[in-house]
Amino acid sequence: MQAIQKTMPVKQNSANLPTPGPRRRKSLGRLLRHKEMMFAIISGVLMLAGWGFGSWSQVLSIILYIAAYAIGGFMKAKEGLETLFKERDLDVNLLMIAAALGAASIGYWNEGAMLIFIFALSGALESFASEQSLRDISALIALRPEKALKVDDNGVSLVNVEELAVGDLVLVKPGEVIPTDGLIRSGSSAIDQATITGESIPVDKALGDDVYAGTINGEGALYVEVTSPAEGTLFSKIIAMVEQAQNEAPQTQRFIKRLEGLYAKGVVITTVALIVLAPLLLDWSWSFTFYKAMVFLVVASPCALVSSVMPAILSAMSKSARKGVLFKGGAHMDHLGGAKAVAFDKTGTLTAGEPIVTELYVTEKYDRLDVLAACASAENLSQHPLARAIVRKAEEEGVILQGADDLKALPGWGIEASIGGVIWRIGKADENDPELPSVLRERLQKLAEEGNTVSVIQQGEEYAGIIALRDHVRPQSKVAIQRLHDMGIVTVMLTGDRSGTAEAIAREAGIDLVYSDLLPQDKVKYISELREAYGNVVMVGDGVNDAPALAAATVGIAMGGGGSGAALDVADVVLMNDNLERVAETIGLARRARVITKQNLVFAGAVILLLISSNFIQGIPLPLGVVGHEGSTILVILNGLRLLR
Template sequence: MQAIHKGVPAVQQSSKLPDPRKRRRHSLLSMLRHREIVLALGSGLLMLTAWGVGSISQTVSVFIYVAAYFMGGFLQAKEGLETLIKERDLDVNLLMIAAALGAASIGYWNEGAMLIFIFALSGALESFASERSQKDISELISLKPETAVRVGEDGMKVVAVEDLVIGDLLIVKPGEIIPADGLVRSGGSAVNQATITGESIPVDKSIGDNVFAGTLNGEGALYVEVTSPAEGTLFAKIIALVEQAQNETPESQRFIKRLEGVYAKVVVAATAGLILLAPLLLGWSWSFTFYKAMVFLVVASPCALVSSVMPAMLSAMSKSARKGVLFKGGAHMDNLGNTQVVAFDKTGTLTAGQPVVTELFVAEGYDRLEVLAACASAESLSEHPLARAIVERAAIEGVQLREAEDMKSITGWGIEARVDGRIWRIGKAEEHDAAMPDGLLARLKKLASEGNTVSLIMQDNNYVGLIALQDTLRSQAVAVISKLREMGIATVMLTGDRSETAKAVARAAGVDQAFGDLLPEDKVNHIKNLRKKHGHIVMVGDGVNDAPALAAATVGMAMGGGGTGAALEVADVVLMNDNLEMVAETVALARRARKIVKQNLVFAAGIILTLIIGNFVQGISLPLGVIGHEGSTLLVILNGLRLLR
């Protein structure tokens, strides 16, 4: 291991940022993938050309219009026919193609071409919204490390990331992408973790710190010990989460999709009925009836309704991803907008999960620092979080540790060790301990009522004192609870910790209700009861014991930075940077998205109804119907895209 301090050897570099040529190729491929935009713009250009040529040669103009129809309507016609053949259902694509062909059949070539052009353009815009929602993940995938430089007995060797195993030692040069999750064993650097946590400022890393695959090393060399195989890295999990999100559809969109099939059949039936019955019942001429029917077919098509939901939801998901909040699907963004109650786990969620000593109380006749030294010496042999907190307290107060011997764990209570020839025991303080002196018992009750976890200190068989420890609130906890309250959302805390501790932490954070002493199944029962009473419930947690409650909630949010794999798997939303403030901010964004969806639906329905009534009462020209209908579609898409700002 000493060799790694002698500088960074000149070996083939591991995973680097894509070079400019790769980026240019990626951009070209990206443009080719957006064939909807190319075809839509090409269709519009041909439409204008045909209109200009029309004054010279009608025959040539018609041929150019046919080309415009084919270029702009090919993808829509293909999709509509696939729906008709495979699902035996009509959709808006076939309606629009039928309306355009109907317009052409009565000589309105330009209006039909305009309909095709604007319909294709609106579809391209919706694809753009989808692309923007996936932009963060596509950029992340482009940074996926492929190789690593492994340090072994036979020197340094470039290997595939998939071949790495836990315990391998890697070297990561300045400017390279870290190829695997691991621990820094030597060196120091600032690492840009924006791809994982959303943090814009690089984080200093030194010996013992965790680093993540897919993050960018800064100015220093790092020697990293692999702690996770390639498929188990946080990076790989993020990709899997977002890829899953692409296949999830909001309930509102599923409703619109179901409505589309029924609505399309009604419009086709109404158009056919109008063509067949109007001349007989109303005495309209054939040409007048067919024209009215074509206008009706155009203005009644549900394009704007169909485009009201997904652009807004996808834009909101993209904005969240840029801030380190990943959704597994648009359905969860939709549900989050209806949140009535947010339930929090305590340890590691509202609190930092790192207990600190809040008080050391010793009985009369004992020296406080001597007692602290003995406790810390005994606890120094333990890896328990409470033990580490006691050792850290001793270090803060400058207490020198002594040699501890014969340390052993007392199951269900605490530890025992020999320090300076005396037996010291530190363990759970019980309020029903009848032998405890009255002074210690009174202090124990007070400390416990304040939310402390209290340990009893004994020397041989003598009661020496009490040491109180408490998990500290996250710095953002009070702010996020306050923000949720301002939004009219109630808050609940569910924890396996003692009820007294739960209530004390809830008071400090401002949480409305707290429930303690809960097993995982108890948390699930509370979530179910809350859902029955209030409707949409969000659960925020980080541990294995939170996984059942996360799954039972309407929307489960997991703390991605320190959360367990089980919590990440079952959660619907992942806070990659563990920033609690993003809970309230994300709920607010989801509400904005739902508000925009409602605006779009009301606007789209209003425009369709107005145009239908206008067609039969006042009379609307086909060009005006095309502009009104397709213009409303473009407006609802643009209204959804404004969440990308």
């Protein structure tokens, strides 16, 4: 490795590898450059010009109005015709174009142009809102790594990321995008992980640390060993989630979309019936009837209803993405807003997944540090989490480890080793062992009740003490659980751990219900029971054994930082930074999105009913109908965008 480093110059920039895109411009600038918005503005300018020239040249005025119709209505007419001929259905676009042309046919050129302008403006605003809402998620795709500098015996070569295999070594120069998931084998740097975890501050990384594809290297050069093929990286999974999220709409939106075609047909039939029957039954003149019909066609169209849901949902998804919470679709945001219970896995979710030594208790005959040194020396070669915890404890207390001879496993119990010529054994505690001193038995029982895993320590055939270990609760778990309680949500723990440990962790974290000693299929069973009792149930987990429960829950949330691939694949939502406090925060955001959606639907429906009734009872001018209907559409879109703040 050192030889390779010496022969490889490192430049501050590389023309071959992808680099981060330019800083995002202000939203207003993007809005003004948006194609649909430009067409809408030009249409509005032409409308005003046609109105201004009306008193000077009627022909020029009409030409300007026709241009306003063509520029403002082209894209909407195209969408409407595609729906008509490809899907054999009507939509709101054709209704609006028909209303504008109808207004022009009876001499109301300005009103028709105004309808086209405001309709194009609201459509452009909704389209921009959708793009803006997904921008924080979709920007990830722009950072997709395509090339990598592979290091081998022949030196350095530029290869496609897809050609990298597990175990290959790649060089990442300063300021470049890391091309693969891997382990740092040489070098150190501060890594910008915002694309993966949502962290705003770069994270210092050094030898042995994990790095992720799609994150940005800082000032130091890194040699990274590939640990995952290109299609299996966390970044690739995130992109797959983004693509799925862009294509999946919430249930309310799907219902409205299905309703739109039926509603549009009903409006057309009613309009035709009004034109044909009103002169016969109500003795209206043909021109008066046609004008009333055009007003009805405008005010009855479901533009505002169609725009009531997605801007709010997409805004909430975008805001979540900025904080490291990724959704696989808008439907999951909708379901999350109705959550009544949240179930958690224990190890790696509520707890850190790394046990620590909570107590080492020895009999009067032995020195505590000597016993700790013997235990750590015997466990030093093991990679078991409990063994590593004992070694860490010895290192923290400055204990010097010795070599272990004749190390052997005692199946079903523990290990045995010779330390300095003395036999030491560490293994499973049995409080019913008659040889166990009463002082150790009492202490063992107390520690077990507190949720500790307790092992006994023997020197030869004599008991020297006991050592207790326990996985510790994540610092944010208590806060996260309390926030859920404040929202009226029931919290549940589903764990395969034994009941004593589970109860102790649950008490510390503040969990309401505990189910322990569970196999993966048992977790699915309890999720089903919780759904019957509470309706919408959320499951939060990180391991392979949590995958069935994540899939069975109304919404499955996986821990993205340390979660297994299986958990990430089946989950509906991923916490990229493993911050449990985001669970309550995201549920709160989903609830706000639900409230805003309901506000929009009620407001849009009320405006439509008010305008329809006013048209037949009192009579309203076409310009007022246009402003009222399209204005309500713009208002519901802007109301949904409030969540972006």
